[in-house]
Amino acid sequence: MSDLVVFTVIGVLAGATARLWYSGREPMQVLGTMLVGVVGAVLAGMISWAEWSAVDGRLEPGALLTSLLGAAFALGLWACIAHGRSIPVSSTRP
Numbered sequence: 001m002s003d004l005v006v007f008t009v010i011g012v013l014a015g016a017t018a019r020l021w022y023s024g025r026e027p028m029q030v031l032g033t034m035l036v037g038v039v040g041a042v043l044a045g046m047i048s049w050a051e052w053s054a055v056d057g058r059l060e061p062g063a064l065l066t067s068l069l070g071a072a073f074a075l076g077l078w079a080c081i082a083h084g085r086s087i088p089v090s091s092t093r094p
Contacts (some may be wrong), residue, residue: 007067011041014071036078037071044070
Protein backbone atom coordinates (compact mmCIF):
# COMPACT_ATOMS: atom_id res chain seq x y z
CA MET A 1 0.00 0.00 0.00
CA SER A 2 2.81 2.40 0.79
CA ASP A 3 4.19 1.76 -2.69
CA LEU A 4 1.08 3.36 -4.21
CA VAL A 5 1.62 6.43 -2.06
CA VAL A 6 5.23 6.67 -3.26
CA PHE A 7 4.15 6.25 -6.90
CA THR A 8 1.50 8.95 -6.41
CA VAL A 9 4.03 11.36 -4.91
CA ILE A 10 6.39 10.69 -7.83
CA GLY A 11 3.55 11.45 -10.26
CA VAL A 12 2.60 14.67 -8.49
CA LEU A 13 6.21 15.85 -8.47
CA ALA A 14 6.67 14.91 -12.13
CA GLY A 15 3.49 16.75 -13.07
CA ALA A 16 4.50 19.86 -11.14
CA THR A 17 7.96 19.80 -12.70
CA ALA A 18 6.51 19.40 -16.18
CA ARG A 19 4.22 22.35 -15.55
CA LEU A 20 7.20 24.49 -14.55
CA TRP A 21 9.15 23.48 -17.68
CA TYR A 22 6.21 24.16 -20.00
CA SER A 23 5.08 27.46 -18.59
CA GLY A 24 2.80 29.77 -20.52
CA ARG A 25 -0.59 29.13 -22.02
CA GLU A 26 -1.45 25.49 -21.71
CA PRO A 27 -4.87 23.97 -22.34
CA MET A 28 -4.70 22.13 -19.00
CA GLN A 29 -4.38 23.58 -15.51
CA VAL A 30 -1.63 22.57 -13.09
CA LEU A 31 -3.83 20.02 -11.29
CA GLY A 32 -4.61 18.33 -14.60
CA THR A 33 -0.90 18.09 -15.39
CA MET A 34 -0.27 16.58 -11.98
CA LEU A 35 -3.11 14.11 -12.51
CA VAL A 36 -1.60 12.93 -15.81
CA GLY A 37 1.72 12.47 -14.00
CA VAL A 38 0.04 10.47 -11.23
CA VAL A 39 -1.77 8.22 -13.71
CA GLY A 40 1.46 7.50 -15.60
CA ALA A 41 3.45 6.90 -12.43
CA VAL A 42 0.89 4.61 -10.81
CA LEU A 43 0.33 2.57 -13.98
CA ALA A 44 4.04 2.12 -14.57
CA GLY A 45 4.60 1.37 -10.89
CA MET A 46 1.93 -1.31 -10.92
CA ILE A 47 3.44 -2.84 -14.05
CA SER A 48 6.85 -2.83 -12.36
CA TRP A 49 5.47 -4.85 -9.44
CA ALA A 50 5.36 -7.84 -11.77
CA GLU A 51 9.08 -7.47 -12.40
CA TRP A 52 10.35 -6.21 -9.04
CA SER A 53 8.07 -7.44 -6.30
CA ALA A 54 8.48 -5.82 -2.89
CA VAL A 55 10.49 -7.87 -0.41
CA ASP A 56 9.69 -7.31 3.27
CA GLY A 57 7.93 -4.03 2.48
CA ARG A 58 11.01 -2.63 0.75
CA LEU A 59 10.49 -0.67 -2.44
CA GLU A 60 12.88 -1.64 -5.23
CA PRO A 61 14.86 1.05 -7.11
CA GLY A 62 13.69 -0.44 -10.40
CA ALA A 63 10.08 0.19 -9.43
CA LEU A 64 10.88 3.80 -8.57
CA LEU A 65 12.67 4.35 -11.87
CA THR A 66 9.88 2.70 -13.83
CA SER A 67 7.33 4.87 -12.06
CA LEU A 68 9.30 8.02 -12.87
CA LEU A 69 9.70 7.00 -16.52
CA GLY A 70 5.98 6.17 -16.73
CA ALA A 71 5.07 9.62 -15.44
CA ALA A 72 7.47 11.28 -17.89
CA PHE A 73 6.10 9.20 -20.76
CA ALA A 74 2.47 10.02 -19.90
CA LEU A 75 3.25 13.73 -19.62
CA GLY A 76 5.21 13.75 -22.87
CA LEU A 77 2.46 11.88 -24.68
CA TRP A 78 -0.15 14.29 -23.33
CA ALA A 79 1.95 17.28 -24.43
CA CYS A 80 2.27 15.84 -27.95
CA ILE A 81 -1.46 15.22 -28.19
CA ALA A 82 -2.30 18.71 -26.89
CA HIS A 83 0.20 20.32 -29.26
CA GLY A 84 -1.13 18.31 -32.20
CA ARG A 85 -4.65 19.50 -31.50
CA SER A 86 -3.56 23.15 -31.39
CA ILE A 87 -1.91 23.12 -34.83
CA PRO A 88 -4.38 24.38 -37.43
CA VAL A 89 -4.75 22.07 -40.40
CA SER A 90 -5.00 23.94 -43.66
CA SER A 91 -7.59 22.63 -46.02
CA THR A 92 -6.91 22.60 -49.73
CA ARG A 93 -9.98 23.93 -51.47
CA PRO A 94 -10.12 24.18 -55.25
